[in-house]
């Protein structure tokens with residue numbers, strides 16, 4: 458099996474002479490939760506509509522599990538589960554009746570066991586025999602996700618799934634998406650205009666603005682592969698900043714910025730203990746040595762050169 462589930466290659470979309478998506482390329486790996494971040498109007502929904510074959514493109518191509526979304530649509534869509542607008546649910550039927558109905562309509566073999574398994578994963582087992590009209594927004598969304606997963610897709614695509622959910626609902630969504638990606642080995646693409654959400658939910662994030670690629674980043678805690686020689690930002694808290702600068706004069710390192718007793722330096726992982734040893738040998742009182750990981754917001758601002766904050 459290929460490790461790349463979805464490939465977007467140089468996709469451009471124009472509507473009424475206006476370029477909405479401009480030469481956009483990215484790919485989603487198997488099993489990852491991929492964040493698709495951009496301010497309102499950036500082109501997230503448009504891209505997703507093209508990915509699920511609901512909208513044409515002017516140039517470029519989208520490949521899902523090796524199948525071109527335009528020329529081989531049915532095969533490509535076999536591997537996709539998506540909620541683009543509101544999930545289509547029958548309000549006067551129970552959750553179970555909805556799922557059974559969609560399983561039948563899908564034209565594929567979907568067993569009762571599969572329905573039970575999926576319902577457990579999205580924690581809907583308690584409510585399954587209640588009518589959908591009595592479901593909360595969060596429960597309807599879970600049922601929509603369960604429906605999208607019935608046929609074992611390789612990728613689940615959700616456009617702004619946290620819209621309208623309260624903080625507890627957002628947290629639950631995060632938890633069961635994580636469980637899904639682990640237990641079903643499914644890739645999940647989640648769009649959002651909120652940095653904080655993507656940061657908590659995703660393994661990797663793509664940032665777009667004005668329909669264009671801005672950058673991609675692995676998210677915190679998933680950077681263990683960090684190269685020893687890669688430069689890192691370190692913050693020191695000391696008693697005498699001036700003395701530190703004097704000590705550093707005879708070393709390869711220098712202070713990048715300072716604020717009171719806090720100094721920022723950029724150095725490699727391997728140099729950190731050497732720097733500490735040099736400072737301690739000169740009797741500098743070190744209160745704190747901290748690695749500073751740039752937040753997604755820092756990265757975004759840096760990538761967009763201080764452009765608008767989402």
Ligand SMILES: Nc1ncnc2c1ncn2[C@@H]1O[C@H](COP(=O)(O)OP(=O)(O)OP(=O)(O)O)[C@@H](O)[C@H]1O
Nearest residue numbers: 472473477495496497498499500501502503504650
């Ligand atoms: N059918 C259409 N006709 C004209 N312009 C459109 C159409 N659909 C989208 N657009 C424009 O394309 C741009 C991208 O829209 P899109 O809905 O993809 O953004 P988005 O990132 O999903 O935004 P949001 O966060 O508000 O959902 C916007 O400027 C929008 O006005």
Ligand SMILES: [Mg+2]
Nearest residue numbers: 501502503616
């Ligand atoms: Mg949108």
